[in-house]
Amino acid sequence: MSQLRVAVFASGQGTNFQALADAVRDQKLDVTIELLVCDKPSAPVIERARLAGVDTFVFKPKDYPSREAYESEIVAELERRGVELIVLAGYMRIVTSALVEPFYGRMINIHPSLLPAFPGVNGIGQAFEYGVKLTGVTVHYVDGGLDSGPIIAQRTVEVAQDDTEASLAERIHATEQTLLPWVVAQIAAGRVALDGRRVTIG
Template sequence: MKKLKIAVFASGQGTNFQALADAAADGRLDVDIELLVCDKAAAPVVARAEQAGVDVYVFTPKAYPSREAYETEILAELQRRGVELIVLAGYMRIITQVLVEPFYGRMINVHPALLPAFPGVNGIRQALDYGVKVTGVTVHYVDGGMDSGPIIAQRAVEVLDGDSEEALRARVHKVERELLPWVIAQIASGRVELNGRQVTVAAEAMRSEG
């Protein structure tokens, strides 16, 4: 069978990108990572992609008059390569309708909180400041709002007494690196169905998650 072609958008360290690249390399994830899209040439994720043999599309946002302008160029590149799924994995820029409309239902994001709680930046810090006992990870479709798209999967992470932001972040990111490849695998195998705000994952897939 033809592998699902994905593009990963990332801006920073790239640990989620690495988790996807490793899963694809060892056969746990049956996809083709066609492209990394990054808005920072010096970001460590760029070196990770090059090491994994993944093509990189780096752009400088300030060189364009608007978000729509650079997204138009990115869209053309994605379409040229036949990309079928966009994965936002630590991409720190707002996505406009230029990408949302053609990729609606084919663009997902991983967020370090149990949405709809603590959307936006610093979800882990927000959870600590609020004093919740449980936070977690959400993978959701992108609809153009602030982490407001339909939720595909969530996994909880306990907040321990005396947790530092660094300690909680390490546990949350570990779960991100487990949940994101799992969700992509379900999408690639056709087990995920989007109907309005409701997302259904096939029962056999949910059982296999463990």
Template sequence: MGALRLAVFASGQGTNFQALADAVQQGGLDATIELLVCDKPSAPVVERAKKAGIEAFVFKPKDYPSREAYETEILAELERRGVDLIVLAGYMRIITPVLVEPYYGRMINIHPSLLPSFPGVNGIGQALEYGVKVTGITVHYVDGGLDSGPIIAQRVVEVLEGDTEASLAERIHAAEQQLLPQVTQLIAQGKVELNGRHAAVSK
């Protein structure tokens, strides 16, 4: 099997996109990033893709009549490039069955909490507000629910006394930038097997 062909979806700074691009560049990830998909033309991740020489499909959701309409266009772009795996890396849009169905078991997301705790927006703020002593990050398959797909890997991040959302976010993002390329590499090596709700990772 050749290198895994990735499409990375992101909406903001693109630090996880950068971590994946760097891992590819440094030989730690047997993959190529075929496309960045971004719903915000002014997002810094678009500039990162340009610098890395990676093509971008950038769109404004309000230019389309529905989510399904722009996802149909995205699906055509993915198929044209033979994309094997979609990596949602800070993509702030709900995904519809237009993409979930053809890519089920081939689409992963990184979420800044230990799912199933604190799904949805602002998982970091939710964890702080609740007063948990540990939180973390989760890489999971996307199944169309809200951060509800089968879990592949998790990392614990301790909540320290006096943490603010910004200080906790810094450590969470650092952990994400390590875990996401590692999990993507496990998938590239064929070491992740999806069986119902369970994703088994072999050594």
């Protein structure tokens, strides 16, 4: 059985990309990372990809007339490389049907809250300001809505009384970096089934 061909989309530091690349390097994750897609030419994740030997597709959204225009170009590149799974790992752009439709059920996102609570930007800050006692991390399929796709897996993170937003964020990011490689490994092993909004892992 051939290895699952994965593309990672990221916009910033790339710590979740690094977690995936490290898991592949350490033979804990049996996939190939075919491509990093990044919308910010100065993002640190690009250097992480270079050091990991992963090709990059870097673009500036303002160079295109629409989101659909650059997403169509990305889809063509993904199809050319035979990519089977897209992992949105800190990709800070809304995706359109141009990307979602050809990859529905084959595109996942990681979000730093227990969805459906606190979707959108700054999920950690939203949860902290709200005063929740329990938050966490969600990996879900992408359906074109705002963090609204079927949930694959979640991990909880307790909010301590003496937490700051920064200390909470540190634990949430550490949780992301273990949960995301685990989910990708389950998908690569064929253990994840999607039926409507229900996802089973077995």
